[in-house]
Amino acid sequence: MGAVLFALAIAVAGWGGLGVTLLLTDRSPAREAVGTVAVLCLSLLFGFALVSIGSFGVGVTIGITTRAPVTLVCLVVGAVGVWVQRVSVLGWLRRLPHARPAPVPAAVLALAALMTAMVWRFGTRIMLGWDGLHIWEHKARMAFDNGGTVPVAYFRDTTRLWSHVDYPQFVPLTETWLYGWLRRPDQEALVAVFPLFFLLACGVLWVGARLLGPSRNLAPALAVIALATVPFVSFGEGSASSGYADFPLATFFLTAVVFGLHHVRTGSAQSLRFAVAAAAVLPWVKKEGAVLFGCFAVVLCAALIAQRATDTSRWSVTWRTIAKVAGPGFAVFLMWKAYLRHVDVAPYEEYLPVTFDRLRDNFDRTSVIASSLWAETTRWQQWSLLWPLAVVALVVWAVRHRGIERVLLPALVLAPIAVSCTVYYFSGWNPVVRHIEASLPRLLLQVAPVAVLSLALAVPRRRRSLG
Amino acid sequence: MASPLVQPADRVATRRRVEWTVWLVAAGLLIAGGARHVVQYARDMPPALSGDRAASDRSLTVLGMSKPAAAIEAALAALPSDETLYLVVPADNPFRASTYFAISPLVWPRPFGMIGCTGGGGAEQVLFPVPPQPPGSRVNALLWNPLPQPDAPPVVVAPADADAQPIGPQLQLVTGQEGDAWALFCSP
Numbered sequence: 001m002g003a004v005l006f007a008l009a010i011a012v013a014g015w016g017g018l019g020v021t022l023l024l025t026d027r028s029p030a031r032e033a034v035g036t037v038a039v040l041c042l043s044l045l046f047g048f049a050l051v052s053i054g055s056f057g058v059g060v061t062i063g064i065t066t067r068a069p070v071t072l073v074c075l076v077v078g079a080v081g082v083w084v085q086r087v088s089v090l091g092w093l094r095r096l097p098h099a100r101p102a103p104v105p106a107a108v109l110a111l112a113a114l115m116t117a118m119v120w121r122f123g124t125r126i127m128l129g130w131d132g133l134h135i136w137e138h139k140a141r142m143a144f145d146n147g148g149t150v151p152v153a154y155f156r157d158t159t160r161l162w163s164h165v166d167y168p169q170f171v172p173l174t175e176t177w178l179y180g181w182l183r184r185p186d187q188e189a190l191v192a193v194f195p196l197f198f199l200l201a202c203g204v205l206w207v208g209a210r211l212l213g214p215s216r217n218l219a220p221a222l223a224v225i226a227l228a229t230v231p232f233v234s235f236g237e238g239s240a241s242s243g244y245a246d247f248p249l250a251t252f253f254l255t256a257v258v259f260g261l262h263h264v265r266t267g268s269a270q271s272l273r274f275a276v277a278a279a280a281v282l283p284w285v286k287k288e289g290a291v292l293f294g295c296f297a298v299v300l301c302a303a304l305i306a307q308r309a310t311d312t313s314r315w316s317v318t319w320r321t322i323a324k325v326a327g328p329g330f331a332v333f334l335m336w337k338a339y340l341r342h343v344d345v346a347p348y349e350e351y352l353p354v355t356f357d358r359l360r361d362n363f364d365r366t367s368v369i370a371s372s373l374w375a376e377t378t379r380w381q382q383w384s385l386l387w388p389l390a391v392v393a394l395v396v397w398a399v400r401h402r403g404i405e406r407v408l409l410p411a412l413v414l415a416p417i418a419v420s421c422t423v424y425y426f427s428g429w430n431p432v433v434r435h436i437e438a439s440l441p442r443l444l445l446q447v448a449p450v451a452v453l454s455l456a457l458a459v460p461r462r463r464r465s466l467g
Numbered sequence: 468m469a470s471p472l473v474q475p476a477d478r479v480a481t482r483r484r485v486e487w488t489v490w491l492v493a494a495g496l497l498i499a500g501g502a503r504h505v506v507q508y509a510r511d512m513p514p515a516l517s518g519d520r521a522a523s524d525r526s527l528t529v530l531g532m533s534k535p536a537a538a539i540e541a542a543l544a545a546l547p548s549d550e551t552l553y554l555v556v557p558a559d560n561p562f563r564a565s566t567y568f569a570i571s572p573l574v575w576p577r578p579f580g581m582i583g584c585t586g587g588g589g590a591e592q593v594l595f596p597v598p599p600q601p602p603g604s605r606v607n608a609l610l611w612n613p614l615p616q617p618d619a620p621p622v623v624v625a626p627a628d629a630d631a632q633p634i635g636p637q638l639q640l641v642t643g644q645e646g647d648a649w650a651l652f653c654s655p
Contacts, residue, residue, distance in 0.1 A: 122508070124515040128522035137522065138572040151576070158598055159578050160571060186519040222494045229501035235508050243522075384501030389493050455494065460486035 002182055006189055009181035010044070010196070013174075016054075016074030017047025019081030024273040027084065032268060036092075037105075041203035042274060044196065045255060048248075049281045050074060052173035053332075059149025060339065066148030067180035104217040105206075108224055112202040115228040116195045122234055123191040123241035132194075132243020133187075138163055140175035141185045148176055155343040166345050168336050170285040171245045190243060198240040201251040201449050202227060208258030209456035212265070223456035227449060232382045238442040245286040246442040252281050253292045254449040257412050260300050264307065264408060272324070275300070280328035283336065288420070290333055292446060295415040297326035303404045352426045362425045365432055369421050372436045376444060383444075390451035393458035409454055416447050526569040529562045530611070532635035539573045539609075542634045546607060546642060551578045551597050553608045555652045557622040558583030558592055560613060567595060570609065582608075584653030586622035591653040608641045609634075610652055623652055 021042040025034055034042075054070040062069070082089050101109075128137060143150045150172065155165050178193065179185050202224045209220035232239055233247070240247040259275035262268055279296045282289035304321045352358050377387035394410040420443040429435035516525055523536035532538055546552070552574050556563045560583075567581045580597035600606070612623040614637060625631040625641050632640045641652070 118505075118509070121515070122512065124517070125512045127516040127525055133522045133526060134568050134572075141572055142575055153576055157576075157578070159580055159595065160575075162568065162595075163571070184519060187522040188517055188519055222498070226494060226497050226501070229498045229505055231501050231504040231508070234505050235512075380500060381504050384504070385493070385497045386501075389497055392493070455497070459490055460483060 002186070002189065005181045005183075006178065006192065009178050010047075012071055012074050012181075013047035013051045013177065014043050015047070015078035016050045017043040017045065017078075019074075019077035019079065020046040020050055020277070021274075022081030022085040022089070023077075024270060024277055025085060025088075026270045032270070034270070035207060037203050038207045041200045041207065042255070042278075044200055045252060045281075046277065047074070048174050049170065049284065050077065051177045052170045053284065055143075055148050055173045055177060056169055059143075059147070063149075064147065067177070070148075070177070104221060108206060108221045111221075112199060112206075112224055112228075115202070115225075115234075116199040118228075119198045119234055119239075119241045120192055120195040122239075123195060123243070124188075126235065126237075126239075126242050127191060128187060129237040129242035129244060131238075131245065132190075135164055135167065136171040136175065136243060136245065137185075137187060137190060139167075139169065139172035140179060140190075143169075143172060143176040144179040144185055148180060149173075152343045155340070155345045158346050161346055161348040164287075164348070166340055166348065167245075167287055168284050168289070170281065171248065191241075194240055194243055194247065197248045197251045198228075198233070201240075201247070201254060204251065204255050204258055205449060205453055205456070208254070208261075208453050211258065211262050212453075213457045213459055214461045215456075215459045219456040219459035223452055226386075226455060227452045230384055230386050230448060230452070232441060232445055233448060236382070236441075238445055244442065246288075246445050249282065249285045249289050249292065250446045250449050252278050252285060252289075253296070253416075253446060254453065256282070256296050257409075257450050258453070260296065260412075261405075261408060264300070264303050264405060276325055276328055279325075280332050283329055283333040288443065288446065291419050291423070292416050293329045293333070295419060296412065297322075297329060299408065299411045299415060301325050303408050306404045350428055351423070352428050354426050359425050362432075365425055368433055369424050369436065372433065372440055373417075373421060376440050382441065383448075386448065386451055386455075387444075390454050393451075393454040396458040397454060409450075409457070413447055413450050413454060417444065523569060523573070526565065529566060529613075530635050530638055531614070532638070535635065535638075536573055538634050539570060539638075542632060542640050543574055543577075546577070546640075547605075548576050551580070551600055551604065551606050553597070553606065554579070554581045554611060555608050555623050556581065556583055556611045557613065558585045558594070560611075563594070566611065574609075577607075582652070584622045586653070605643050607643065608652055610639050610641060611637055613637055625652065 018039070021034075021039055026032065051070055051074065054073045055066040058064070058066045058069045058073075126132075139150050139154075142154055150169065154160065157165070175190055175193070178189060182189055205223050205227055206220045209223045210216055213219050227233055235241055238244045238246050255278035256275045259271040259278065263272040263275060279293050282293040282296070301322050304325065305318050308317060308321070352362075377383065390413065394413060397409050398406050420440075424432055424436055427435045516522075518524065520534070520536040524534060527535035527539075543552075554563075554567050554570060556566070560566075563581065563583065567579075571579050578597045578600070579595075580593065581595040583592040583594045585592065610623045610625055610631075612621050625639060629641045630643055632642070634640055
């Protein structure tokens with residue numbers, strides 16, 4: 001019975017996410033196909049986002065038990081999305097019985113499912129790491145006991161500041177959603193949720209490598225396998241099996257990057273909407289998501305403005321681009337900050353004030369940060385050869401591409417790492433190396449799927465392109 | 468006349484072959500190198516855990532109980548939700564912080580602090596403080612005394628007249644003390 005309810009919880013969230021995906025899809029007759037794998041992945045990702053933001057919104061504004069209203073929201077959004085895209089959906093359903101799965105995608109799907117099972121198996125051994133239990137499950141359990149939202153008293157409880165009361169609530173409210181369907185908190189069931197993000201990351205990687213790279217099957221397939229065999233993706237504190245928020249964050253970031261790059265290359269409006277929607281979830285998943293979102297928004301805005309500067313350089317176009325790309329994510333970020341202010345969250349200063357004087361005083365940390373970054377990226381038992389090969393792949397990308405695309409992917413991999421490392425200048429930990437050792441591997445994990453994508457995109461072209 | 472920019476077909480083909488070989492070798496090394504560690508982990512991994520409190524129970528194994536999370540929750544069920552609770556432990560216990568963090572969700576919404584007893588006539592240390600409570604409010608304590616050494620007196624003790632309820636072999640709940648009574652739990 002528990003497995004059925006678990007599947008039902010995922011299905012309802014996915015249905016809501018399908019509605020979001022279809023509403024973001026082009027409606028014009030000349031629309032481009034999205035692809036079944038992309039729709040499935042986006043539906044689940046947006047579904048989890050819809051459920052958590054919906055639970056938060058319902059709980060805060062109406063203050064009632066959230067599961068029933070959020071279920072209703074999911075059902076309505078899903079139905080509206082399907083109705084709006086009914087022609088495409090009916091066409092897809094008519095084609096479905098005649099569809100014959102191609103051997104390579106079918107094999108990759110089977111392999112991805114197998115590796116997801118492996119990640120789940122690792123999860124049953126780790127059974128939620130430190131953050132998974134003490135930061136996220138703690139909040140999920142409180143929210144479950146409180147009707148679906150984290151009680152306001154928790155934000156002011158100075159004896160629980162250590163559990164990062166100010167962290168955003170994508171993970172705990174998604175977990176609470178499952179607890180609500182299961183009708184009880186169940187840590188064993190939670191362990192099955194995080195491998196789903198691994199499967200979704202595999203799907204988005206497959207979609208991204210096919211959309212953006214020259215290879216249709218080999219490179220995407222090897223990218224999926226490579227992701228699973230990066231040891232830190234599969235096991236360890238922070239991995240996809242440990243119940244941390246870092247891998248879900250990485251999956252949303254990968255989605256934003258894939259569709260953002262596709263938009264820059266093709267001008268596809270629906271890709272831009274997918275990218276912006278995925279990026280908007282980043283500040284809702286984890287505090288560090290704001291860094292990823294900021295880097296993504298700045299890089300994409302700069303690319304779009306530079307790209308359109310030859311056509312028109314009017315300020316209105318520039319501002320419209322910035323509002324379109326950064327607006328939704330910034331709104332999510334502000335929403336959470338406003339709520340924390342509203343509930344008068346107890347202060348917990350993990351960082352020193354960000355001032356130029358502080359940066360100058362702590363500039364001697366540069367060697368510690370640089371040596372830690374070097375040591376981490378060359379820990380083969382943690383990353384295999386991912387980072388050295390990613391650097392080579394990014395150079396290949398920069399050499400192969402022209403115009404703004406040349407710097408786009410390297411910037412989307414390197415900028416978040418650089419900004420995250422800069423944050424250590426303002427760390428309040430003493431010695432700072434403890435802070436770096438505790439968090440740097442997870443900061444790299446947030447970008448790791450995009451690094452794997454860069455390897456897949458470095459695949460040589462099959463034949464010389466004309467022109 | 469052929470343009471000097473046009474490369475002979477065989478040179479282009481050779482370049483392609485080299486590029487493909489390099490890429491495949493790199494991908495193979497990445498996958499093989501990583502898979503080796505993943506397989507190693509799969510071989511050495513601890514046994515699977517199960518149960519709806521499996522993670523909490525695992526983080527409380529040091530208490531020496533079979534289902535510590537449920538036992539603690541059951542013991543605290545009758546305790547009013549606004550009363551302060553302290554975990555009182557020997558200050559040199561290396562698992563004190565991790566145990567405190569693991570118990571904290573189980574005792575929500577009560578304010579939850581931790582006291583470390585140094586023993587041997589040393590003073591108690593407030594390791595995780597609780598904000599000042601209104602005068603006359605009751606204070607409760609979870610006394611965690613790891614199994615004592617044969618010839619060493621226990622560092623954490625319940626006063627003789629206290630209402631002490633055992634939860635496990637090392638853990639007991641003392642309820643209804645007034646004011647700063649937690650200081651009494653550290654043996655002089």
